[in-house]
Amino acid sequence: MKVAVIGGGISGLGVAYFLAKLGAEVEVFEQKYLLYGASGRNSGGITAQFMDKELIEMALRTMKLYEKLQSEIKFNFLLRKGGYLKLSDNPRELEKEVEYQKSAGLKVKFLSPEDVKEIFPDINTNAFKAASYFKDGAVIFPWPVIWGLAKGCRELGVKIYDWTPAEVVSETEVKVKNEVKKYDVIVNAAGAWSAEINNKLGIKNDLRVVKEEICVTESLRPYIDPYIIHSNGLYLSQSMRGEIVGGIVGKAGEKSLDSSLDFLVKYAKLATKLVPKLRGLSILRQWSGVYDETKNGKPNFGFTGKVFQLNGFGKNGMSLALAYAEKASKEIMKS
Amino acid sequence: MRKVVCRCEDLSEEDIIHAIELGFKDIESLKRFTGAMTGPCQGKGCMMHILRILSQKTGKSVEEIGVTTQRQPVNPVPLYILSGDEK
Ligand SMILES: Cc1cc2nc3c(=O)[nH]c(=O)nc-3n(C[C@H](O)[C@H](O)[C@H](O)COP(=O)(O)OP(=O)(O)OC[C@H]3O[C@@H](n4cnc5c(N)ncnc54)[C@H](O)[C@@H]3O)c2cc1C
Numbered sequence: 001m002k003v004a005v006i007g008g009g010i011s012g013l014g015v016a017y018f019l020a021k022l023g024a025e026v027e028v029f030e031q032k033y034l035l036y037g038a039s040g041r042n043s044g045g046i047t048a049q050f051m052d053k054e055l056i057e058m059a060l061r062t063m064k065l066y067e068k069l070q071s072e073i074k075f076n077f078l079l080r081k082g083g084y085l086k087l088s089d090n091p092r093e094l095e096k097e098v099e100y101q102k103s104a105g106l107k108v109k110f111l112s113p114e115d116v117k118e119i120f121p122d123i124n125t126n127a128f129k130a131a132s133y134f135k136d137g138a139v140i141f142p143w144p145v146i147w148g149l150a151k152g153c154r155e156l157g158v159k160i161y162d163w164t165p166a167e168v169v170s171e172t173e174v175k176v177k178n179e180v181k182k183y184d185v186i187v188n189a190a191g192a193w194s195a196e197i198n199n200k201l202g203i204k205n206d207l208r209v210v211k212e213e214i215c216v217t218e219s220l221r222p223y224i225d226p227y228i229i230h231s232n233g234l235y236l237s238q239s240m241r242g243e244i245v246g247g248i249v250g251k252a253g254e255k256s257l258d259s260s261l262d263f264l265v266k267y268a269k270l271a272t273k274l275v276p277k278l279r280g281l282s283i284l285r286q287w288s289g290v291y292d293e294t295k296n297g298k299p300n301f302g303f304t305g306k307v308f309q310l311n312g313f314g315k316n317g318m319s320l321a322l323a324y325a326e327k328a329s330k331e332i333m334k335s
Numbered sequence: 336m337r338k339v340v341c342r343c344e345d346l347s348e349e350d351i352i353h354a355i356e357l358g359f360k361d362i363e364s365l366k367r368f369t370g371a372m373t374g375p376c377q378g379k380g381c382m383m384h385i386l387r388i389l390s391q392k393t394g395k396s397v398e399e400i401g402v403t404t405q406r407q408p409v410n411p412v413p414l415y416i417l418s419g420d421e422k
Contacts (some may be wrong), residue, residue: 040367261407272420282413284375
């Protein structure tokens with residue numbers, strides 16, 4: 001089985017790793033450097049608080065896979081399990097969400113702002129009305145995840161070509177540096193660029209691109225345990241390096257990687273309202289990323305002809321992609 | 336003697352050379368593998384040293400290697416200034 005994977009993000013390297021373990025011959029193409037895509041630009045929040053049974057199961061499996069792969073590949077992903085807090089201005093809606101997740105077997109709790117203060121004393125209890133707390137949620141540093149997966153892949157004989165844009169010319173042919181190569185299966189793991197590949201081949205999909213901005217402050221001693229996300233779009237967490245990494249959930253439409261002052265101002269307002277003590281902290285750098293999302297919030301997954309779709313992870317790819325990559329490898333080997 | 340190249344992330348010349356030998360031979364990958372140029376100085380103190388080492392090890396000129404994306408802001412800005420709340 002000879003497989004070409006388009007995209008060197010978490011989906012592409014993930015499926016390459018699992019395929020190689022099952023004995024496939026795999027080549028991965030990345031147009032720029034590894035980490036150029038959303039997998040190198042995200043905030044690493046890991047959760048299973050989804051409104052769909054399959055997504056919950058896949059998220060729980062992804063969490064197990066991070067731990068398994070860390071020891072298999074012998075690479076530290078800097079995974080910190082401090083819980084995941086969803087804050088909301090709409091308690092009724094959130095309570096329904098928590099009820100659904102509980103019925104699906106997930107260990108989540110519905111909390112009042114006062115309860116949240118016990119988990120994180122510096123939070124402003126007037127800035128939200130209720131919370132959903134997933135104790136097993138975590139924060140991961142995306143860079144070592146990608147370097148680790150790449151190392152694991154190479155050790156299994158996967159060829160990773162970075163700085164190598166690949167043009168998919170048919171369902172089984174890829175043009176690389178003016179040479180057309182043939183494969184049994186091509187995996188479209190191109191993140192925000194996946195729709196372009198599909199469009200070229202005439203494959204229908206409902207993918208749309210979202211741009212999201214994010215920034216990081218100087219380091220503090222570790223003191224914020226959970227990853228925190230608010231229904232107004234704000235999210236923040238503290239990395240193992242002590243920096244506060246935070247952003248605002250993106251909007252569909254734009255595909256540039258520009259950074260804006262508008263974002264920084266909005267972020268500063270929302271973040272200091274939620275955690276007033278952060279006001280003296282300085283922003284060190286800001287950047288942005290693009291990801292692809294589907295209408296129903298589930299990934300675009302499975303065969304379309306000989307092309308396997310492994311994209312559409314939206315704003316949850318770090319929480320979901322590994323389990324879907326594992327499942328994809330099995331379906332590809334069976335084909 | 337240990338030659339410190341990046342003070343923010345405490346990286347020595349050997350650390351950088353080791354990473355280049357592992358295959359992180361372009362400036363974007365080297366930055367993201369070692370963490371160099373991502374600390375409080377954002378590369379102001381270390382980038383020229385790193386470019387020199389990379390150039391020596393790969394035989395490429397500093398122009399060929401290029402510089403990594405300069406992220407805004409140029410100097411750290413406190414959140415209270417950005418939020419317009421200077422109380
Ligand atoms: C600011 C931000 C914050 C986020 N926060 C979180 C979070 O807290 N938790 C979470 O779970 N998720 C988060 N996400 C989402 C997550 O990052 C993505 O869902 C995930 O990284 C998608 O991975 P991927 O491998 O599918 O795509 P990518 O990582 O984008 O990888 C696709 C790769 O394909 C390459 N490529 C495209 N076309 C070609 C071609 N023709 N030839 C060669 N290479 C090609 C691209 O260069 C790219 O590197 C966030 C995203 C952003 C932008």
